[in-house]
Amino acid sequence: MFTGFMMNAWITGTIVAVVAGVVGYFVVLRGSAFPAHAIPKGAFAGAAGASLLGISTLVGLTVFSILGAIGIGSLSRRGRSDVATALALVLMLALGAAFLSRTTEYEPEIYALLFGEILGVSSSAILPVAGLAAACIAAIAAIYRPLLLSSVVPDVAEAKGIRGYRIEMCFLIVVALTTAVTVPVVGALLIFSLMIGPPAAARSLTSRPVLAIVLAVVIALSTLWAAIALSYLYNWPVGFFVGVLGAASYAIGRGWSTWHRSMRAPQGV
Amino acid sequence: MHRLYTAVFEPGFFGNGQVHVAVAIGGVVAIVCAIVGVFTVMRGQSFAGHSLGDVAAAGGSGALLIGLNPVAGFVGLGVVGAAVMDMIGVQRLRGRDLATGIVLGAAIGLSALFLYLTATTGATTGATQQVLFGSIFTTSSATIGVVTALGGVALAAVALVHRPLLLSTVSPDVAAARGVPVRLVGVIYMLALAVSVGLSSIAIGAILSTALLIGPAAAALRLTKRVARALGIACVIGVLATWLGVLLAYDSYYWGSAHLSLPVSFFIVVVIFVTYLVADAITARLARTATRRREFVSPARATGTEG
Numbered sequence: 224m225f226t227g228f229m230m231n232a233w234i235t236g237t238i239v240a241v242v243a244g245v246v247g248y249f250v251v252l253r254g255s256a257f258p259a260h261a262i263p264k265g266a267f268a269g270a271a272g273a274s275l276l277g278i279s280t281l282v283g284l285t286v287f288s289i290l291g292a293i294g295i296g297s298l299s300r301r302g303r304s305d306v307a308t309a310l311a312l313v314l315m316l317a318l319g320a321a322f323l324s325r326t327t328e329y330e331p332e333i334y335a336l337l338f339g340e341i342l343g344v345s346s347s348a349i350l351p352v353a354g355l356a357a358a359c360i361a362a363i364a365a366i367y368r369p370l371l372l373s374s375v376v377p378d379v380a381e382a383k384g385i386r387g388y389r390i391e392m393c394f395l396i397v398v399a400l401t402t403a404v405t406v407p408v409v410g411a412l413l414i415f416s417l418m419i420g421p422p423a424a425a426r427s428l429t430s431r432p433v434l435a436i437v438l439a440v441v442i443a444l445s446t447l448w449a450a451i452a453l454s455y456l457y458n459w460p461v462g463f464f465v466g467v468l469g470a471a472s473y474a475i476g477r478g479w480s481t482w483h484r485s486m487r488a489p490q491g492v
Numbered sequence: 493m494h495r496l497y498t499a500v501f502e503p504g505f506f507g508n509g510q511v512h513v514a515v516a517i518g519g520v521v522a523i524v525c526a527i528v529g530v531f532t533v534m535r536g537q538s539f540a541g542h543s544l545g546d547v548a549a550a551g552g553s554g555a556l557l558i559g560l561n562p563v564a565g566f567v568g569l570g571v572v573g574a575a576v577m578d579m580i581g582v583q584r585l586r587g588r589d590l591a592t593g594i595v596l597g598a599a600i601g602l603s604a605l606f607l608y609l610t611a612t613t614g615a616t617t618g619a620t621q622q623v624l625f626g627s628i629f630t631t632s633s634a635t636i637g638v639v640t641a642l643g644g645v646a647l648a649a650v651a652l653v654h655r656p657l658l659l660s661t662v663s664p665d666v667a668a669a670r671g672v673p674v675r676l677v678g679v680i681y682m683l684a685l686a687v688s689v690g691l692s693s694i695a696i697g698a699i700l701s702t703a704l705l706i707g708p709a710a711a712a713l714r715l716t717k718r719v720a721r722a723l724g725i726a727c728v729i730g731v732l733a734t735w736l737g738v739l740l741a742y743d744s745y746y747w748g749s750a751h752l753s754l755p756v757s758f759f760i761v762v763v764i765f766v767t768y769l770v771a772d773a774i775t776a777r778l779a780r781t782a783t784r785r786r787e788f789v790s791p792a793r794a795t796g797t798e799g
Binding site: 251254255256257259260301302303305306308309310312313314316317318320321323324334338410412413415416419420423459460462463464465466467469470473 | 533536537538539541542543589590592593594595596597598599600601602603604605607608611699700702703705706707710714753754755757758760761762764765768772776
């Protein structure tokens with residue numbers, strides 16, 4: 224389980240889980256689940272386009288996810304942000320459908336792009352993934368305070384001179400970069416599960432930001448490690464375990480906090 | 493004249509059986525989606541509308557795996573997903589995003605498994621694409637009846653609760669104060685949404701189901717604030733965009749010598765997107781001239797009252 228290609232899976236999986244935990248905390252805090260779903264899913268079209276042009280998938284993913292982030296950000300300025308996200312998403316998917324109709328890409332590759340192929344990561348893929356991941360974490364660290372402030376109390380942030388629109392754009396671009404890192408590994412659809420379930424569980428356990436981020440990373444790591452191990456043992460797709468365990472971690476976190484509150488309530492009264 | 497006609501409608505367009513099915517089913521789905529979509533956009537539940545399509549697709553791939561009727565899978569899991577979203581708290585503005593996200597995440601995991609098992613057991617090929625993208629041209633004519641019936645049920649549900657639904661959409665507090673069962677109305681709406689989205693994903697694919705749900709409704713609500721008018725405009729935009737998309741996709745086979753034949757979903761989405769941008773631009777322009785006129789009029793009025 225810890226030899227050869229499995230080692231690559233463990234290393235990239237760890238990187239992906241750390242990034243997903245950190246970025247995911249802000250996704251949940253800001254209520255940006257829809258963009259966090261739409262950007263990776265739309266970026267899938269970029270991968271299809273890249274294979275049509277014969278260029279690297281990573282380039283296609285990066286270009287499309289950043290374009291998607293900019294599209295969502297600028298359309299949101301004029302209308303409702305959920306509508307903007309939906310429209311940007313369908314436009315990207317439609318382009319993807321058009322690209323796919325022109326390629327001779329066969330089904331397993333599409334499946335891998337959507338649901339990930341963590342067990343097939345080559346060792347040459349580790350370095351770019353690690354580099355982009357470090358960039359994402361550095362970007363979050365750089366805008367940490369204004370980002371946190373504008374997520375929790377947008378009015379106060381505006382009053383302090385933090386431009387909400389600019390922060391939103393920066394954050395969407397970080398999500399886009401995260402997408403580029405993670406899609407080749409866990410797939411366009413499952414990075415979403417990893418960015419939502421563990422951070423949501425962490426948030427229901429504590430309200431302190433730094434502790435919650437650490438917890439989110441820990442839960443994301445255990446989810447992904449368990450998923451890799453289970454997938455290795457039972458030969459079922461890693462995505463299935465990530466999706467189900469991610470949702471389960473949220474259910475457990477929420478159950479625990481409800482139980483905790485009900486235990487404490489009588490003493491408080 | 494005839495030349496122009498054959499340039500617009502390439503040979504055999506009106507005699508083609510698949511085109512008939514596509515036009516019929518596309519029209520029905522476009523109307524159902526446009527009407528439910530107006531409420532979806534007003535309630536700010538586009539994410540739920542999109543997610544239910546993916547949840548339904550997971551049901552569809554599960555049904556494919558165990559050999560069940562796909563319509564049952566699509567609509568069944570969609571309804572279950574809507575119920576779970578409601579349980580977690582889709583009705584509250586703050587928890588809505590998360591409730592939708594958790595259900596969507598779990599559903600995606602399930603589709604990963606179902607599609608994987610389907611591919612390895614080798615029962616069918618192209619299941620991934622079929623479930624994700626679908627195609628209006630591959631729909632069998634037998635589906636029209638089911639789609640129309642279920643679409644009718646969804647519309648009837650929305651029509652039944654449209655007054656309390658509108659009130660609880662515009663201001664939940666007033667609705668609650670007037671004794672409207674806000675939660676129950678919300679659940680009925682979510683179920684109608686699940687049925688119509690599930691239906692449209694099976695008929696025309698998951699991409700188009702979101703596009704037809706959100707696009708026409710959003711464009712209509714840009715143009716007017718009155719709900720009845722928005723419903724009408726959304727239906728017209730949805731149906732016309734669908735038919736234009738079908739026509740363009742059919743024609744695209746004859747463009748150039750390469751037989752491009754681009755997918756119909758691509759054309760429908762592009763038409764809808766352009767329509768939204770145009771509606772947005774018109775509204776922005778009208779708003780600008782209105783402000784300018786007010787600015788022009790108000791000083792005159794001011795001097796009038798003084799004099």
